[in-house]
Amino acid sequence: MKVWGAVVAILATLMVVTLDSKIYRRCELARKLDKAGLNGYKGYTIGDWLCLAHYESGFDTSFVDHNPDGSSEYGIFQLNSAWWCNNAVTPTWNLCHMDCHDLLNRHLLDDILCAKKVVSSKRGMTSWDSWTEHCDGHDLSQWLKGCKISVRIDSKIKQIHDSEPQM
Ligand SMILES: [Ca+2]
Numbered sequence: 001m002k003v004w005g006a007v008v009a010i011l012a013t014l015m016v017v018t019l020d021s022k023i024y025r026r027c028e029l030a031r032k033l034d035k036a037g038l039n040g041y042k043g044y045t046i047g048d049w050l051c052l053a054h055y056e057s058g059f060d061t062s063f064v065d066h067n068p069d070g071s072s073e074y075g076i077f078q079l080n081s082a083w084w085c086n087n088a089v090t091p092t093w094n095l096c097h098m099d100c101h102d103l104l105n106r107h108l109l110d111d112i113l114c115a116k117k118v119v120s121s122k123r124g125m126t127s128w129d130s131w132t133e134h135c136d137g138h139d140l141s142q143w144l145k146g147c148k149i150s151v152r153i154d155s156k157i158k159q160i161h162d163s164e165p166q167m
Pocket of ligand 1: 107109110
């Protein structure tokens with residue numbers, strides 16, 4: 001019975017994580033990030049964030065990756081358990097004062113607040129290798145194609161022509 005109890009508990013936990021996670025659609029994510037104030041934040045555009053999130057997680061909030069050093073990376077922005085959150089396994093600075101597992105659900109506000117801290121650090125977006133590799137210096141306007149959000153990178157003035165209902 002005890003074994004089955006543990007199995008049920010594990011399955012229930014997995015189901016909660018699974019049911020509460022989400023693979024975002026590109027434009028839906030773009031609007032979320034824009035609303036949360038990332039457009040132009042520290043000089044980076046929504047295109048930067050979409051490109052980054054695509055190469056880090058494929059817009060899948062449930063994505064977890066494990067590093068050779070024992071740390072893990074969580075969620076849509078793949079935030080690291082040695083620096084930004086606490087997974088109760090890795091020694092951590094926990095600079096975002098949060099549980100890593102909160103980075104796996106569909107609610108992005110806490111993820112975004114933490115990502116703002118990362119991008120405010122000295123390294124900016126180069127903190128994410130995938131941004132440096134795939135996004136830096138590229139034309140990122142394609143990421144917003146069809147999303148009815150246009151961004152003027154030079155002046156950081158955003159223009160939103162979004163007549164669709166907001167999420
Ligand atoms: Ca979250």
